[in-house]
Amino acid sequence: MYPNRPCNAIDMNDVNNFESFLSTAKNLELYGGSAEPLLNPDLKKILAYLKSKYGTRMMVNTNASVLTKEYADLFVKYGFDYILVSYHAGTKDKYHELSTTGDIDNVNNNLQYLAERKLEAGKKKPFIEFNFALQKENATEATAVIDTAKRLNVSAVLINKYYGGRNKLQDKMVSYDYDTKQGNEELDKIYQYADKLGVHLKPTTPSHWAEKNEKPDWNNENYKKNSTCPFPWLNLFFDPVLDEKDSFYVSVCNRIVLCKINYRKLKLSKRADFMTLWNHPVFQYLRSTVNKEPLNPICKYCKNCDREKMRNTDANEYAKIRDNAVKSFFAEYRRNHSPAPVDGLEILDDNPFSDEKYLDKLNSQTTL
Numbered sequence: 001m002y003p004n005r006p007c008n009a010i011d012m013n014d015v016n017n018f019e020s021f022l023s024t025a026k027n028l029e030l031y032g033g034s035a036e037p038l039l040n041p042d043l044k045k046i047l048a049y050l051k052s053k054y055g056t057r058m059m060v061n062t063n064a065s066v067l068t069k070e071y072a073d074l075f076v077k078y079g080f081d082y083i084l085v086s087y088h089a090g091t092k093d094k095y096h097e098l099s100t101t102g103d104i105d106n107v108n109n110n111l112q113y114l115a116e117r118k119l120e121a122g123k124k125k126p127f128i129e130f131n132f133a134l135q136k137e138n139a140t141e142a143t144a145v146i147d148t149a150k151r152l153n154v155s156a157v158l159i160n161k162y163y164g165g166r167n168k169l170q171d172k173m174v175s176y177d178y179d180t181k182q183g184n185e186e187l188d189k190i191y192q193y194a195d196k197l198g199v200h201l202k203p204t205t206p207s208h209w210a211e212k213n214e215k216p217d218w219n220n221e222n223y224k225k226n227s228t229c230p231f232p233w234l235n236l237f238f239d240p241v242l243d244e245k246d247s248f249y250v251s252v253c254n255r256i257v258l259c260k261i262n263y264r265k266l267k268l269s270k271r272a273d274f275m276t277l278w279n280h281p282v283f284q285y286l287r288s289t290v291n292k293e294p295l296n297p298i299c300k301y302c303k304n305c306d307r308e309k310m311r312n313t314d315a316n317e318y319a320k321i322r323d324n325a326v327k328s329f330f331a332e333y334r335r336n337h338s339p340a341p342v343d344g345l346e347i348l349d350d351n352p353f354s355d356e357k358y359l360d361k362l363n364s365q366t367t368l
């Protein structure tokens with residue numbers, strides 16, 4: 001959908017520009033999804049720098065197709081902490097069908113090499129875990145995934161429930177949300193098999209689907225009044241902007257994007273500069289209304305007792321409610337705040353990843 005997308009790959013200059021907060025960050029997690037982290041040409045330099053200068057705890061989510069020997073040696077040398085490998089099939093053919101990179105032998109060889117280097121060096125790190133998202137097309141793959149986890153001495157397999165996504169599987173209705181009884185039986189089989197082999201699964205007991213997954217009557221006021229969320233004080237999320245160069249969306253959680261930054265314009269190398277972002281009124285508005293009444297609209301939505309159920313029973317309605325909550329959040333924020341503009345920082349009005357925008361983009365591609 002973004003044939004001319006800019007890479008938005010950060011380099012050492014950008015790391016120096018972000019140094020005010022990278023120097024004090026306890027944990028840095030690099031996720032795939034919109035881009036494969038290990039393809040960044042400067043990543044080796046970046047991780048060596050952060051590990052040796054600040055001892056930052058580091059994690060990467062990867063499909064391991066480009067987890068080369070060079071990476072493996074570096075990971076072991078610097079005590080890189082944790083690798084979560086997207087591993088949604090265990091046989092050659094199914095892996096090829098489900099994965100964009102397609103070659104399970106390559107992935108397994110890469111992981112095998114890393115396991116050997118760790119053993120040789122007498123190191124436990126990096127810890128490796130597999131991420132397996134159960135759905136109808138890969139249920140029979142689970143045993144092969146567990147076999148490989150055992151063979152490669154993987155620390156754990158994360159068993160997730162696939163519930164949908166913007167990909168080709170969506171049309172096939174592969175989620176067990178459409179057949180919870182069958183899904184629960186598959187989950188039980190997976191846990192029994194892993195138990196027999198002594199492979200650790202997360203969660204440790206199967207997280208079953210509720211027997212009756214009926215669409216709830218949505219009520220904005222039906223939210224968990226006593227739940228406390230610490231996210232706005234602990235996290236910063238950066239997502240590459242796919243159609244704009246040198247830009248990231250920035251947020252504190254994955255329910256709402258608060259702003260867009262151009263990281264070549266916004267200077268964050270000094271602590272005082274970083275506070276311009278960290279203590280921007282939009283962040284402060286979120287912090288002051290996340291756990292205290294009146295709650296802001298997006299946190300109210302996030303804490304709604306029926307949110308998960310709505311997601312599993314009507315994905316379109318779920319997305320519509322979320323996108324409206326995001327719009328209301330910004331409308332409320334703007335009603336009381338009009339901060340001075342900051343070069344390279346733009347506060348948003350709505351959800352840049354909304355279904356509405358996605359469909360517009362999809363339709364314009366189809367028309368072309």
Ligand code: SF4
Binds near residue numbers: 229230232254298299
């Ligand atoms: S939307 Fe609000 S309650 Fe939910 S994770 Fe984000 S900050 Fe926390």
